[in-house]
Amino acid sequence: MEKKYQVFVSSTYxxxxxxxxxxxxxxxxxxxxxxxxxxxxxSDSSQWEVIKSLIRECDYYILxxxxxxxxxxxxxxxxxxxxxxxxxIEQKVPVISFVHKSPDNISKKYVEMDAEANRLFDAFxxxxxxxxxxxxxxxxxxxxxxxxxxxxxxxxxxxxxxxxADEVSSSEANKEILDLRKENELLKKQIDELMxxxxxxxxxxxxxxxxxxxxxxxxxxxxxxxDKSIDVELSWNELFGVIAPIMIFESSDTILKSSxxxxxxxxxxxxxxxxxxxxxGDSDFHTIIVQLLALKxxxxxxxxxxxxxxxxxxxxxxxxxxxxxxLKALRK
Numbered sequence: 001m002e003k004k005y006q007v008f009v010s011s012t013y014x015x016x017x018x019x020x021x022x023x024x025x026x027x028x029x030x031x032x033x034x035x036x037x038x039x040x041x042x043s044d045s046s047q048w049e050v051i052k053s054l055i056r057e058c059d060y061y062i063l064x065x066x067x068x069x070x071x072x073x074x075x076x077x078x079x080x081x082x083x084x085x086x087x088x089i090e091q092k093v094p095v096i097s098f099v100h101k102s103p104d105n106i107s108k109k110y111v112e113m114d115a116e117a118n119r120l121f122d123a124f125x126x127x128x129x130x131x132x133x134x135x136x137x138x139x140x141x142x143x144x145x146x147x148x149x150x151x152x153x154x155x156x157x158x159x160x161x162x163x164x165a166d167e168v169s170s171s172e173a174n175k176e177i178l179d180l181r182k183e184n185e186l187l188k189k190q191i192d193e194l195m196x197x198x199x200x201x202x203x204x205x206x207x208x209x210x211x212x213x214x215x216x217x218x219x220x221x222x223x224x225x226x227d228k229s230i231d232v233e234l235s236w237n238e239l240f241g242v243i244a245p246i247m248i249f250e251s252s253d254t255i256l257k258s259s260x261x262x263x264x265x266x267x268x269x270x271x272x273x274x275x276x277x278x279x280x281g282d283s284d285f286h287t288i289i290v291q292l293l294a295l296k297x298x299x300x301x302x303x304x305x306x307x308x309x310x311x312x313x314x315x316x317x318x319x320x321x322x323x324x325x326x327l328k329a330l331r332k
Contacts (some may be wrong), residue, residue, distance in 0.1 A: 002031075003161030005154065008055050008093070009036040010084045011064035015110035019064060022143040030147060033162065048073070051080070052087055059159035061088035062146060063097040065128065067106040069121035082124050089131075094157045096149050097128045098142055101135035199296035199319055207236045207295050214284035216264055219277045230278065232264045237327055239288065240297060244324035250301035250315040257285055289314070297323060 007027050011020060020036065027034040035054050055061065063085050070079035078086075088095050100106060112118050134149055136142040206212070216230040234242075242263045243256050261278050292298045297320035301313040316324065 003159075004031050004033060005059040005159060005161050006033045006035055006057060007150070008058040008061045008084075008088065009034055009064070010061065010081055010088075012066070012068040012070040012079075012081060013037060015068050016064055016066055019066070019139045019142050022139040023062065023064065023146050026143040026146050027150075030150065032150075048080075048083070051084060055084065055088050055093060056091055058088075058093060059161060060150065060153065061085075061093045061095045062150070063095065063128065064142070065097065065125060066100040067103055067111040069112050069117045069124065072117070072120075078120070079124070082120075085124075085128070094153055094159070095131060096153055097131065097133045098136050098145060098149075099125060099128060099133055100137065102137050105137070202295050205294055206291065209235045209237060211235055212239060212288070212291075214280060214287075216261055216278040216280055219279050230264065230268050232268070234264070234267075236291070236295075240292065240320075240323065241327040244297075244316060244320065245328060247298060247314055247316050248321070248324075250303060250313045252311045252313050253285070253289075254311065256289075256314065260285075260288070292320075296320070 009020060009023055009027070013020070024034045024036070035058055061084075063081070065081075070081040072079050073083060076083060085095065085097075103111070112121055132149075132153070134145050136145050211233050212235070213231070213233050216232060218228045239260070243251070243259050246255060246259060257280055260280055264280075265278060289298070296317055298314045299317050301315040303313070305313075
């Protein structure tokens with residue numbers, strides 16, 4: 001039975017928000033449940049009592065260290081980060097630490113400036129390095145280190161996990177788990193079928209091998225120079241295959257136009273020296289966009305961007321991605 005593990009992520013907060021986010025995402029990709037200060041609920045108990053209870057409930061403990069020692073708890077004279085680390089060890093929760101390998105490169109605003117705090121921090125880091133410890137220098141590298149190191153730690157030091165083997169022992173519980181797995185597999189199959197099926201209402205639209213005819217014009221035709229144009233004929237599958245790969249994430253009108261022009265000129269039998277700078281007319285380009293929208297192959301991108309960026313951006317639908325793979329994937 002596949003287990004899911006609960007992992008406590010400890011660090012100072014303000015200076016390591018990006019790193020914590022990357023580590024949390026990495027843990028979720030591993031089907032682990034990350035636990036950290038981001039997820040603390042309001043409680044009548046003291047903060048430290050809440051933290052201790054969460055550490056006790058976790059299967060593994062990850063410590064991230066950069067340039068700060070952290071807030072110091074008055075009673076012990078130690079930072080909360082150090083107290084968490086020591087408590088995890090006391091509770092025999094497997095611990096793995098990740099220490100910044102280039103502290104001199106850390107921005108000064110994220111470096112401990114107090115002399116006494118620095119002394120305590122150095123002693124803390126010396127203690128950390130006596131145990132299982134890895135080194136990192138950027139957020140993405142840290143996330144990769146966490147995945148590799150935690151995977152190894154799970155193999156060498158397995159824990160009970162979220163689905164506890166000593167609690168799932170009855171035949172009824174096992175049957176329920178099997179039923180859920182079957183239901184999950186069925187849902188995945190249905191999703192795959194939906195991605196591959198032609199959207200309803202598009203049967204009457206031009207698509208696939210149907211041909212779209214348009215022209216490319218010299219961009220300098222607007223300044224009184226004789227018009228020169230290239231007649232282009234592309235099937236809708238061919239046209240979609242040209243621009244689909246650059247819309248996997250998103251792409252602007254400008255980039256899409258450029259890709260269509262470049263591909264069309266490459267297919268043209270006309271000497272390229274005679275046509276140095278071409279563009280596709282706005283009317284033809286808008287027809288392409290409208291048709292692909294109608295065919296449910298693309299959709300407007302909703303990613304956030306700068307307030308002064310007024311360009312239109314497009315991305316693929318799930319059906320668009322499925323068709324792109326059929327058109328572009330290499331076969332044996």
